Amino acid sequence: MSMTMSEKILARASGKDKVEAGEIVMANINIAMVHDLTGPLAVKGFKEIGTEKVWDKEKIVVPFDHQVPADSIDSANNHILMRKFVKEQNITNFYDVNQGVCHQVLPELGHVRPGEVIVGADSHTCTYGALGTFATGIGSTDMAMVFATGKLWFKVPETIRYEINGDLKENTSAKDVILNIIGTVGADGSTYKACEFVGQTISDFDMSDRMVLSNMAIEMGGKVGLCEADKKTDEYLKGRTDKPYKGFISDKDANYETIEFDVSDLEPQLACPHNVDNVKPVSEVSKPVDQVFLGSCTNGRIEDMRDAAKILKGNKVADGTRMLVIPASKEVYSKCLDEGLIKIFVDAGALVTNPCCGPCLGGHVGLIGPDEVSLSTSNRNFKGRQGSPEGEVYLSSAKVAAASAIKGEISLPE
C-alpha cells in the first residue's frame, strides 16, 4: 500500500484507501480561492450551472490583489461584481483591496493546512504546497463546478522528487535554487507531475524559502510543488489556524522518480527573456536595467524585503533606473514599517506602493514600454508579461535585484 504524498492526500480527499497515479478521482475540496481577475468568470460559470447557493460559504476565499485599487472602469466593475457575489453568498473570507497578494494572504491568514486540497483560479496556487498542501491552479469553469459542488476531478499525478542537498552561499537564496532546477529540467520538465522538494537544504529552509520553490513548480509544468510538513510548518501555523491538520509524506518504496541537486556551489541565477527556463548565472550577463521590481507572490515577503534593504541601506538607486518595491501583503508592509525598511527604500530612491501584484502580470501599475528592460523578483518573464511585447523581463532573487538597482545594470550581490 505504498503511496506518494499526493496519492495519500487525494485518497483521503476522495474517500478511498488507495489511489494510484493515472487514476481519475473526484476529490472533496477544502478551500477554493478566486481573485479579482479570475473571479468574475467563475461567478459567470456558477450562475450558468444554476445552483443557488455555493457549497460552503466558509471554504471560499476571495482576495482582491491583481488590480487594486481599481485602475480602470472595467476593473472597478469586476470588483463591484465580486463584492456583490460575496454579499449574496455570505462568503466569510473576503479580503478587499487592502490585504495583499492572494498566495501570501491565504497562508498568512490561516487558510492553508497540511494534507488538505486547495484549488485556486490562479496558476501559482501551487505555492501552498510549501506547507504540505495539495494545491493547484484551475480555470474558472472548474472553479464554477467547485463553487456548486465542492468537488473536482483530478488525474492522480506521477511524482518527481527533487532531492536538494548542500548549504547555500551567502549571496544566493531559494530563488536561485528553483531557477537552477527549472533551467536544468526545462519549462515542461515536470508537466502533469507532482513535484516534491526534499533533502537537507529544504529541511533547513524556512517557510518563506519553501514557498519560493513551491510557487515556481508551475514554471516547469508541475501540478503541485510539495514540501513535507515538519516542525517549521507547525511553528508557522501557530496562531494562524486552530483547526487540526495532518501532514503526509511519501512512503520510501512508493513509485516516484528522483532528481538530485547539490547547491553548495550554486551561484546567483537569472532567467533571461522570454522563458523561465532560459537560465544563466548572473555573472555571465551584463545588461543595463530600466526598472527593478521587488515584490510578487514569489519574492515579496518580509525576508525578501530584509535582504534587499540590507543591500540598499545607505545607497541610491542608479540614475536612469527606477525601482518599485511592493510588499506582498498588509502583514509584510506593516513589518517593513516596524523594522524601518520602508524608510531605507524611500531614501534609496525606490517607489513603494500598496500590497498588490503590481507589474508582475502587466495588468496594473509599473508596466514597461518597448525596448525597456525589467529585472523582477517575480516568476514569469514571458514576452509582454510586464507590458510591451518589445520589452524584456529578467527574473532574479531579491538580493540580485537590490544590487542591480544600485548599479543600474544586472549585478551580483557582494
Add this chain to the structure above:
Amino acid sequence: MEGKVWKFGNDIDTDVILPGRYLIYNDEENLSKHCMEGLDEDFDKKAQKGDIIVGGTNFGCGSSREHAPMAIKGLGISAVVAESFARIFYRNACNIGVPLVEAPGISKKVSEGEKINIDLEKGIIKIASGEEIEFKKLPPFMLNILNNGGLIPWIKNNPDL
C-alpha cells in the same frame, strides 16, 4: 472537422495568447480581438472560423486564465493541435468545449496554410499530403465532457455527482 492551419512554435504561453491587460474582459467576443496578440497583432483579422492552430511542445503554459482558450474559441478556431500541452490550459479548453489534440511530431509535418482534417473519435489527423497521423484519443472521461459541450453542460447532465 477540417480547417486551415496556423502554425506556432514551442512554449506558446498564455501571456502571448491573451496578454494580461485584457483580462478585464469576460466575454469571448472582446477577448477574441486580442487572441495571439503577443505574437501577431492582426491574428484576429487573419484567422477565420473553422481554422486550426498547430503548436509545438508545452502549448498554453503559464497562467490559469481561461480567457486564453476563450479568446481562441471566440475566433471560431475549431481545434488546437500541438506536440504537447500545459496542464491547466488543457483542462480549461476541454471545459469550455475546445477540442485539443496531442500529436507528437505534428509541427514538422504540416505547414502553415494547408488544410488538415481531424477525426476526434477515431484519433486520426489527415494532412494535406494525404498522410494519416494517429494520435492518442482523449481519455473517455474528458471526451465525455467535450461531447456534452463542456463541463457546465456535463454537470447539468450529471446532477448527482
